[in-house]
Amino acid sequence: MVSPLDHKLLRDLWRMKGQATAIGAVIAVGVLMLVMMTGLTASLSETRDAYYDRYRLADVFVPVARAPERLASRLAEIPGVSAVETRVEGRALIDLPGQVLPVQAQAVSLPDRGRPSLNDVFLTAGRMPASGRPDEILLLQSFAFAHGLRPGDTLRATMNGARRGFDIVGLAQSPEFLYTTAPGELVPDDARFGVIWMGRSGLAAAYDMAGAFNEALIGLSPEASEDAVLAAVDRLLEPYGGAGAYGLADQFSNRFVSEEISGLEAAAVGVPPIFLAVAAFLLYIVISRMVQSEREEIGLMKAFGYTNTEVGAHYFKLILAIAVGGALAGCLGGIAAGRALIGVYTAYFKFPFLVFQLDPASFVTGVTVSILSASAGGLFVLRRVFALTPATAMRAPAPPNFSRTGRIGHSLNRFLDQPSRMVLRRLTRQPGRMAGSIIGIASGMALSVAMITIYAGFDRTIDLTFSVVDRSDVTVSFTHPVSDKTLFELVRLPGVERAEPVRNVSVVLRHGLESHRGVLIGLPDRPELNRALDADMAPIALPERGVVLSDVLAEMLGVAPGDMLSMDVREGRQPLLQIPVAGTAQTLLGSPAYMDMEALNRTLREPGRVSGAYLTIDEAQADAIYAALQDMPTVAGVSLKSQARDAFVRLMNQGAGAIRYVMGAIAFIITFGIVYNAARIALAERSRDLASLRVIGFSKGEAAFVLLGELAVVTVIALPVGAALGYYLSFGIAAGFSTDLYQIPAVFDPVSYGQATLVVLGAALVSGGLVKRELDHADLIEALKTRE
Template identity: 75%
Template sequence: MTPLDHKLLRDLWRIKGQALAIGMVIAVGVMMLVMMTGLVSSLGETRAAYYQRYRLADAFVPVKRAPERLASHLAQISGVAAVETRVTGRALIDLPDQSLPVQAQALSLPERRRPALNDIYLTHGRFPALGRTEEIVLLQSFAKAHDLLPGDTLAATMNGSRRQFKIAGLAQSPEFLYVTAPGELVPDDARFGVIWMHRAGLAAAYDLEGAFNEALLGVTRGANVEAVLDRADRLMAPYGGSGGYPLADQFSNRFISEEISGMAAASKGVPPIFLAVAAFLLYIVISRMVQSEREQIGLMKAFGYTDFEVGSHYFKMILAIALGGALAGCLAGIASGRAMIGLYGLYFKFPFLVFRLDPASFVTGVTVSVVSASAGGLWVLRQVFALTPASAMRPPAPPDYSRTQRLGKTLSALLDQPSRMVLRRLTRQPVRMVGAMVGIACGMGLSVAMITIYAGFDRTIDLTFSVVDRSDVSVTFTQPVGEKALFELRRIKGVMQVEPVRQVPVVLRNGLHSYRSAITGLPQKPILNRALDESMAPIQMPKTGVVLSSVLAEILQIKAGEMLTVEVREGRQPELQVPVSAVAQTLLGAPAYMDLTALNQVLREPGRVSGAYLTIDGARSDGIYQTLQDMPTVAGLSLKEDALEAFVVLMNTGAGAMRYVMGAIAFVITFGIVYNAARIAYAERTRDLASLRVIGFSKGEAAFVLLGELAVVTLISLPVGAMLGYYLSFGIAAGFSTDLYQIPAVFDPVSYGQAMLVVVIAAVISGWLVKRDLDRSDLIDALKTRE
């Protein structure tokens, strides 16, 4: 080893605390990059393999009733590679331990072959035997939630008729990676099931013998899916076709696609923040080290070391810290990725999900960490090249305090000697103090933003289930029915309020922007389920026009007062031009609202409703549920308390769980920045503090001179960090928000107080560690001139 390499090891050991803190910040950035890119790769590749192996359809064409002979016409459409027709229908499952029937979807299976499209993965048991119409295959997640096994029996109501079934097997399907009941957004394994059974039995239950009500299409590579759907829709129009849609709009696939794209965007945006902080810290550490080692640099150059050799010495120190942090980040990314993939395995219903490492993420992580660290260090190395031996070995000019005059005399009268030394340090080197203040403020800003996001998640739950939805139970009918059904609901003992609603599937278009959604028809002054404006006041439904959620308005790039094209996907399927009357602030989903009477008028179906919101007497709930279950027009029931519980689980898993990881990271970064500021100040003033001890200052007074500087910088950084956190919280909230739920950036004084407490605790711990080193320091060694 060369003498410079020996010096490098000594210097690294001397600044081990600072190097470790900077390495931790780099490790966090690399960990996030490795973990997120690994999750994106794992989810994306597993999804693609699952879809391909079980032949998930590229397009779905629902229809009211079409003869089976149309399958051959669909197969003749240019670009269609495969066609599978099937029967689908809603069902209600009765469970002995449940007072409320559970919604389910029934799907047909071919009797003598496997499905050409949308095949299922059998996990337990067997497929239904030929001719056994009472045998079914049940969705595994639903069966697991209710402890159902092959051989058990199950009662279900289909098309108003109650039937008994025997479970032959359990299965998973690529069509149901994200499992929700129709019309709902929040998944819950216990509240929605899927039943597969032979085509003949299901067709008989829904009066569809010799017909189908959904066609699945597989398209050839390179085919235009929209063109295929356009021809298929024209073919199905005479039979009640409600408009086909591509796989991209299939709800389960749409949600997992949003999860993957959101994670991919985060992997590109979040790690650079941490690496930029690390570069900033390295710049501070190396620049101050160069300033404190001016004489050593001069001696090295005087003894014949070139500018390049001296500069390489300091650059090696930068590389050692960056590479050490990057290696630790790679290992931490593997561990955290494997932990997170377990949550996603519960979140999405893959038959298998293994964390797959992306080799490119390791290369990218190491490269970016080295480049970012070098960016901060190379700027400092200019000072090394600029120093000549003569100027480097000459001590810097002492600071001039003569210009303080009256201010200096006033301070001398008001402050003791240690306090004046702290103040002089702050005023003599304002650039360094501002740098330390900005660093601490950035750490606090990240803590503020993450704690605010915690409050935002709670705010979403409170507003959605207490302010927006004030019902107890929601009822869904099998099809739009007349107002007579509402009178039947009101006659049930224990039902206190009934508020009608109509859900109409639509495609909303504004120029090149479109979104497949539904328009919700509400009474003019809704009480149980309301739309809210920016001030969280209820919006009265306008007699004309549509009210869009803020998320939907942003997707469609439209504002209040502009015209919106609405393509209705049921009944006569008219195409409407309606004005956007207002924009509502919703936190769950991306809904669109209209006045119920106005909606029925434009559809030419007066007095129609597709569901209702109820408030009930909890003491009579069992009887109410039984009465609703016996009504042939009722397709499903949903309890708000069950939806609330499922929503909490949803936000605590998957991407929602990432907020806890980032919260912990925010604390690590905050502590690292504060600790670095304290260590740098101590390293710069070791000799000065030892001199104070020699001339009679006590340990406490010497520590006060050092830690008073840290205390003032920390206190000044608190309001700056609060302001940074306020603006940063909006960006992080937008990153966590999806089409399913939106997280508001809520100004919560408690969040700011907690973040300030984090900074203060970090400063106290850092100050204690530095004071301990100061008390243990050897005065003779500190006063010696470093060789």
């Protein structure tokens, strides 16, 4: 049987359905974000691990110049090694119809018979290459889709200087190539880099590797020590040009996929709690003021004999109904949003399968925080109301005396009409309540400022990377370090306006227990086309001795200017160097390390060597330049900055970067919910007073002015407070979005603050309009009654 108090609970929920819905929406969006983001990170991590395990991704990768096949058995004898797969791999250039610029690719061998024991491929269309058919290949599915290729088509590619024709017999995916970029680049682009798989004997013949291999893949047993295996492998292959074995953590694709997942995980850990904390604080304010408005009903229930415990349980049920309803809606919304985003991540990470998995902890956290915050607000006020006797509680509070407005208002009385004095009186005589409304709206403003600033931060990352740091048009990479005299050949090409050399050296940087496998970039004296910049975006003069690290890399390694770095060079003579850190540079893409090119070559005892060049060109002669570059035997690849920029934009609009749009929408919902709740609560608290004003002769507009004037003043005061809070909040959210691949700065952009202000003012106008419409249609007699 339903008790009278439960009947009252249902009536109250129906009566305040608009306000309850607004409160529930604030709770729901905070929980939605928590459930969605934690679910996505759990799903991506589980899918990655399952994909790696199912297709046997190697634990150790061993590049080598040329080693005899007989060494495979000796690699297998190393303690801790459970499987060994040798193969041939090399660079290739793919000629596509209608494209002047060849597309870079990586050619990888498959066993002539059977499937590879490590780094197997997932066949998505067609069949595997037949044994004894060196002209049959598999093509990376994402590259094939980007160019409309399918099984049955033919393809022409240049391998080791020889141009050959191939038959595409199948499309494939691989855990080794989830994240694919052209050599020397960081940004993936399916259209600009492909992977070709073909039989071992055919590829060995193309690269003069008969009876030899230039890469070994190693699987480790569970009890193996990776460091010990790496050291043993390097000792064995050093005489054969071993370039240094490395573990799965440093494998290019896995490293960046893991960074993206880690970035999303960091955002999931750091950002939703900010939204949820704001929602919890607002909920506390809203619930406390809502319960305060129920003062007379509480007194009446106590007069009828209900105990404080029974009355408290009644209102606690009301709070729970709103909080649990909002939390459950947020959980369901989080599941739906997570499932909707799974398709985006499947395409972005190139997983052949991806199932959204829920994190039970996110449900517990979201629901618990929602209930506790709602309960705290209600119980705090109930404790004060319970201290009143039934007769006192049943009596309506004495109407405010608007004839006195305090010292501030007294000086303004002669300039203000009666409704304006009422607004001023309310603000000055109830500062605590007004402060709560101001902080609530300011919190919503802060969320909007932070998210719009993040949008500007993403744009700034693109502009600085491709307009300030890199000012070239074309990047040329060579097959191997060549003489700097090659630069003169580039400059002599018709249409090339400027050519600037660069030397890229594969290194492992170590400091203490920290290490980083990457590329040391050698720049010429006073570079113009690709520069190292400081925090003020001013060029850094590279010293004759020492290395300049990006600030992200310096933080990763835990070094500061003046510290010594151990530099293990992974090419040429492979020296082990001790280099001082000369300074840090501001970079927003990647984690580069810079060094003066002449000093770098001198240190490596390879004077006058370059790895590539940055060019500025005359666009009118671009096709002729690309054709000339394609015919140069030392050119391994050509990259256009415009294409790299477009790829980077796509990168940041997918994956973890796409979440910023969802968060921006959630910030708007929370902002609107805050302002609307403030207006609704003010109406609920002052409905009797406003009805009294109407009865004594005030017009609808004058009565609405008393209510909406308060909302306007509170909103205006909240704007600068919210702007200040948003400035500091931006740094926390920007840090959550930044990864080792790209960094998002928190920039002070007046446009962002202006847009956030418009969001808050728009929410205030819409909320004010909704409340005014309700006030205009209010039943004056009903409003003046005491509810029982």
